[in-house]
Amino acid sequence: MADPLSPLSRLLAEVRSCQACPDLPQGPRPIVQAHSAARILIIGQAPGRRVHATGIPWNDPSGDRLRGWLGVDRAGFYGPSFAIIPTGLCYPGSGPRGDLPPRARCAPLWFARLRAQLPAIRLTLVIGQYAQAYHLGTPARGAVAPNVRRAADYGAFWPLPHPSGRNNQWLARHPWFQAEIVPALRARVAAILAGEPVL
Template sequence: MESFDQLLGRVRQCTICEAELPYPPRPVVQASESSRILVVGQAPGRRVHETGLPFNDPSGDRLRTWMNIDRETFYDPQRLAILPMGFCYPGTGKSGDLPPRPECAPAWRETLLSRLPNIRLTLVIGQYAQAYHLSGARQSVSQRVAQWQDFWPDVVPLPHPSPRNNLWLRRHPWFEADVVPAIQTRVAEILAES
């Protein structure tokens, strides 16, 4: 069996959807077999594509606040894996970034997840990640997030932390009042164990 580093090397060299991308492929992932928290997002944005660092944008700032961790902890693959549904920036559409490319998850997702045996908490961000990771009836992101306790303590569905979601956060004050403190406590417990 190939080493985990070899697997990540193959992922980072992936070009399966190259013809569909606005820029050359640049798969952005972070993981280690010792990772204890998994962040599942949608796909890298343009800034992330440019820097190669996941959640290196205002969305990441908010996500780290929700988790109550600093950048050093967030970018430590021994603690935290970041595997978006699409590993490359898909481009921009009329109302924001395009959806993750559909080729990525079938090609890599199960292979990578099977090599992360120590995950204790999975944060599932947005509709594409939730559709893949959370089984059951088709629901909106708002419905899934409202039912977060159904998945607790191993999985937490989240809205996207993008500044574009400020209106959603204002309309759902219970999220930052109830869910965020629970996430912060759980993250602190898991990181204290490692």
């Protein structure tokens, strides 16, 4: 159990009480998972409606698909080896084309402070266009496929497409992702979780 007086626990309490975006359509509810021993960091975009309702990150079909890509079950995913910090920590609401982008003020406010409390991270998964634009500095549009194709170039960062069902066409158009990238990703994750040395 986490020490309630540790710097990370105190920071998480501060994050979870954030009210910086009072105009969020369903109000602030920051959703983040972090443990000081975490070895794999998952940076997604922002919680969806179901995640907002339950308060559990990736607790939806996108999460099921992501766990399949990683080769981990729910117990492992929600255990201390994984930290989960979306680019925007609260549900931003939805528009005609799906969920809105993460709130722009969120990552500059919280990400670096949270990341500083995670010294054991060995792999950072950067999921979706908004997360990649912020954390990898790539264009917000049209960069996901080249980013994912060049995952090996990013070293300890691993760009991924969003596992949402809205991306089924993207996945169908890029069969190399499932055939080549997913097995390599699974092997890297398994090695890190087993404590093996990886590049």
